[in-house]
Amino acid sequence: MEPRGARLQSSGLRRDLHQSPGSEKMKKSTESMAAPDRRVVSSPQSPGQGLQRNTAPLGPLDDQEREEAEERKSGQRAMLRKAQEFFQTCDTEGKGFIARRDLQRLHKELPLSLEDLEDVFDALDTDGNGFLTLEEFTTGFSHFFFSQNNPNQKEDAADQVARLREEKVFQCRGDEDLGDMDQDEEVQFQMLIDKLGAQKALEDESDIKQLWLQLKKDEPHLLSNFEDFLTRIFSQLQEAHEEKNELECALKKKIAAYDEEIQHLYEEMEQQIKSEREQFLLKDTERFEARSQELEKKLLAKEQELEQLNQKQKRLEGQCTALHNDKHETKAENTKLKLTNQELAQELERTARELQDAQQQLESLQQEACKLHQEKEMEVYRVTESLQREKSGLLKQLDFLRERNKHLRDERDINFQKDKAAKANTAASKASWKQRSGSVIGKYVDGRGILRSQSEEEEEDVFGVSRRRSSLGLSGYPLTEEEPGTGEPGTGGPPCRALRRIISIEEDPLPQLLDGGCERPLSKCPEEEEEEVSDQRTEGQAQGTPNLGLSPTSPRGQPVGKEALYKEESSLSAPDRLFKIVLVGNSAVGKTSFLQRFCEHHFSSGMAATVGIDYRVKTVTVDGSRVALQLWDTAGQERYRCVTQQFFRKADGVVIMYDLTAKQSFLSVRQWLNSVEEAVGDRVPVLLLANKLDNEKEREVPRGHGEQLAKEHNLIFYECSAYSGHNTKESLLHLARFLKEQEDTVREDIIQIGPPVKKKSCCG
Ligand SMILES: Nc1nc2c(ncn2[C@@H]2O[C@H](COP(=O)(O)OP(=O)(O)OP(=O)(O)O)[C@@H](O)[C@H]2O)c(=O)[nH]1
Ligand SMILES: [Ca+2]
Numbered sequence: 001m002e003p004r005g006a007r008l009q010s011s012g013l014r015r016d017l018h019q020s021p022g023s024e025k026m027k028k029s030t031e032s033m034a035a036p037d038r039r040v041v042s043s044p045q046s047p048g049q050g051l052q053r054n055t056a057p058l059g060p061l062d063d064q065e066r067e068e069a070e071e072r073k074s075g076q077r078a079m080l081r082k083a084q085e086f087f088q089t090c091d092t093e094g095k096g097f098i099a100r101r102d103l104q105r106l107h108k109e110l111p112l113s114l115e116d117l118e119d120v121f122d123a124l125d126t127d128g129n130g131f132l133t134l135e136e137f138t139t140g141f142s143h144f145f146f147s148q149n150n151p152n153q154k155e156d157a158a159d160q161v162a163r164l165r166e167e168k169v170f171q172c173r174g175d176e177d178l179g180d181m182d183q184d185e186e187v188q189f190q191m192l193i194d195k196l197g198a199q200k201a202l203e204d205e206s207d208i209k210q211l212w213l214q215l216k217k218d219e220p221h222l223l224s225n226f227e228d229f230l231t232r233i234f235s236q237l238q239e240a241h242e243e244k245n246e247l248e249c250a251l252k253k254k255i256a257a258y259d260e261e262i263q264h265l266y267e268e269m270e271q272q273i274k275s276e277r278e279q280f281l282l283k284d285t286e287r288f289e290a291r292s293q294e295l296e297k298k299l300l301a302k303e304q305e306l307e308q309l310n311q312k313q314k315r316l317e318g319q320c321t322a323l324h325n326d327k328h329e330t331k332a333e334n335t336k337l338k339l340t341n342q343e344l345a346q347e348l349e350r351t352a353r354e355l356q357d358a359q360q361q362l363e364s365l366q367q368e369a370c371k372l373h374q375e376k377e378m379e380v381y382r383v384t385e386s387l388q389r390e391k392s393g394l395l396k397q398l399d400f401l402r403e404r405n406k407h408l409r410d411e412r413d414i415n416f417q418k419d420k421a422a423k424a425n426t427a428a429s430k431a432s433w434k435q436r437s438g439s440v441i442g443k444y445v446d447g448r449g450i451l452r453s454q455s456e457e458e459e460e461d462v463f464g465v466s467r468r469r470s471s472l473g474l475s476g477y478p479l480t481e482e483e484p485g486t487g488e489p490g491t492g493g494p495p496c497r498a499l500r501r502i503i504s505i506e507e508d509p510l511p512q513l514l515d516g517g518c519e520r521p522l523s524k525c526p527e528e529e530e531e532e533v534s535d536q537r538t539e540g541q542a543q544g545t546p547n548l549g550l551s552p553t554s555p556r557g558q559p560v561g562k563e564a565l566y567k568e569e570s571s572l573s574a575p576d577r578l579f580k581i582v583l584v585g586n587s588a589v590g591k592t593s594f595l596q597r598f599c600e601h602h603f604s605s606g607m608a609a610t611v612g613i614d615y616r617v618k619t620v621t622v623d624g625s626r627v628a629l630q631l632w633d634t635a636g637q638e639r640y641r642c643v644t645q646q647f648f649r650k651a652d653g654v655v656i657m658y659d660l661t662a663k664q665s666f667l668s669v670r671q672w673l674n675s676v677e678e679a680v681g682d683r684v685p686v687l688l689l690a691n692k693l694d695n696e697k698e699r700e701v702p703r704g705h706g707e708q709l710a711k712e713h714n715l716i717f718y719e720c721s722a723y724s725g726h727n728t729k730e731s732l733l734h735l736a737r738f739l740k741e742q743e744d745t746v747r748e749d750i751i752q753i754g755p756p757v758k759k760k761s762c763c764g
């Protein structure tokens with residue numbers, strides 16, 4: 001139930017509005033409400049449309065009325081202004097209309113209850129749409145105003161105003177004359193009020209009291225009607241009030257129910273939210289935990305990695321330090337090594353100097369040795385040469401003696417009759433020397449035997465020489481072999497002396513030719529000059545012919561009286577160097593025949609087997625230089641092998657010969673190779689010759705075998721024929737060239753003091 005004060009206040013406001021538009025209270029309140037915009041408050045406003053409409057139907061007025069109208073008009077304007085100001089105060093948001101709640105908001109600022117304000121709103125909201133336009137608002141205001149101030153308005157309006165005026169009067173009077181009321185009347189009225197039961201319904205009973213008092217005083221007959229009316233009204237009011245209370249009660253209940261429901265819903269919602277939140281939190285926590293575990297794992301891994309890296313770094317640091325130390329050590333060592341190096345370099349320099357000195361010394365020594373060697377060779381050659389000369393002289397003498405012998409034989413034939421016994425003797429001795437079993441010496445021995453018996457003085461000289469020629473290197477072996485055959489042992493001193501002379505290859509010499517001496521080496525083949533010409537053909541022909549023409553019938557082909565001619569020629573072509581070449585091979589392979597072909601350019605069948613050793617010298621031109629070849633012809637017969645062996649030692653080259661028509665001679669080649677190797681190793685080049693190529697019909701050794709053997713032992717290989725002369729010269733020239741080239745290389749090496757050269761391959 002609303003307090004009484006509120007109802008009174010509400011009527012107070014209405015009173016204020018009716019009484020004076022410019023009343024202080026209202027002004028104050030509106031001003032306070034419009035405080036945010038004072039300009040609006042102060043500026044005068046043009047009157048609204050509704051105002052003009054309302055003011056238009058004013059009729060003709062007298063002066064007083066005009067004054068009143070004027071007054072009304074100004075009051076109207078002020079009222080309108082106030083209404084607008086109030087409207088704006090209410091419409092704080094500037095929407096252009098006032099909603100119910102806008103007005104309700106003012107209940108704190110205005111001395112009105114919410115209920116009063118609602119009543120005001122309902123009254124102003126003429127179209128009932130729930131909000132007040134400015135027009136509605138001002139119209140409402142002016143309606144109040146005009147209905148209050150204009151008595152010429154419609155009847156109901158006039159009534160209203162009159163009533164309001166009465167009210168006003170009563171109020172004033174009530175205020176002023178309350179004390180004047182009779183105690184009696186007061187009691188009467190109270191009784192009425194009690195009867196009506198209006199105390200509860202009426203907040204301010206003064207109005208009714210005054211009305212009742214007035215009625216009682218002015219028209220007492222209407223009083224009962226009024227009282228009935230009041231009773232009816234109040235009963236209705238009571239009913240309405242009760243109804244209202246009931247409704248309020250129901251509303252409250254409903255509100256409570258709603259509240260409860262809302263509370264319930266709220267709680268439910270809260271519960272739901274809570275559970276949701278919890279779930280979410282749970283999930284979140286789980287996720288967070290999982291994530292944190294993951295992160296922890298990662299962190300752990302990272303930490304381990306870090307640890308590893310740390311260790312690595314430490315290790316590297318350690319290594320660094322070690323390396324640093326090493327570096328220092330190495331530096332120190334380096335310095336030491338450098339010092340050592342310097343020392344060594346100095347030493348090396350010193351050694352090099354010493355070496356150089358030594359080399360120089362060596363060189364000079366070598367030169368000296370070379371010189372000595374040359375001198376020696378020259379000496380030996382000179383000796384050989386003199387021997388040759390001697391030999392040649394002796395041969396001449398022999399020829400002469402043979403001639404003599406012939407003569408003597410002739411004489412003997414003449415004397416045959418005289419001495420028969422002597423004749424028979426001589427014939428027998430001669431026959432025994434005709435066989436091949438004999439040796440070259442045999443011829444001389446044969447001659448000597450005869451000579452000896454014929455001429456004692458001449459014989460001595462002749463035999464001395466002839467024996468030497470045939471028994472070279474044999475220590476008089478032929479003598480013991482052959483003398484018995486002749487039945488004439490070496491009785492005299494001279495023959496023994498001559499035969500015992502040993503000419504070994506060691507003593508063998510560089511020809512005197514090298515000295516450029518004019519002495520002619522008689523041991524040379526008679527056709528030597530011709531041979532040289534074979535290299536330089538034009539010369540040879542001219543020289544060769546006279547030789548042959550002069551040649552006497554001597555078996556060894558040494559023409560008498562040729563010596564002078566050779567002497568002259570020899571001076572023209574002195575050899576640069578001398579090579580000693582030893583020929584070996586089984587007996588009868590044709591060594592002697594080969595040499596004869598090579599040196600003398602002819603072949604004689606029925607050659608006697610060589611006894612011991614023989615030699616020839618031949619000068620050839622190889623690549624523009626003169627080379628003297630000292631060719632040692634050995635005896636192939638078994639019994640002379642030990643002699644042959646000795647000759648290998650000083651040989652520069654060896655020729656091993658086999659007979660391609662005699663397989664045995666080829667099979668023996670290996671033995672010969674062994675012998676050579678035993679004596680000189682493999683430092684000496686070997687020429688393997690297969691002789692008798694002319695006799696192809698009887699060939700027993702295929703060419704391939706010879707080639708194969710040569711290849712195996714790194715030999716020079718030729719097939720030749722002493723008979724036809726095929727390959728005789730070529731093969732020996734090949735060997736000579738090889739020897740020369742080898743020597744050239746060695747010489748160069750000696751000069752350069754280089755390392756010793758390996759033996760050069762001969763079959764290139
Ligand atoms: N058909 C032919 N017969 C030859 C050839 N060479 C040599 N003869 C003959 O073979 C025989 C032996 O010749 P020699 O020259 O005495 O043999 P050798 O090798 O000197 O013999 P020894 O002095 O005993 O070592 C002789 O009857 C020669 O006529 C040749 O090329 N062809
Ligand atoms: Ca409205």
Ligand SMILES: [Mg+2]
Binds near residue numbers: 592633635636
């Ligand atoms: Mg021979």
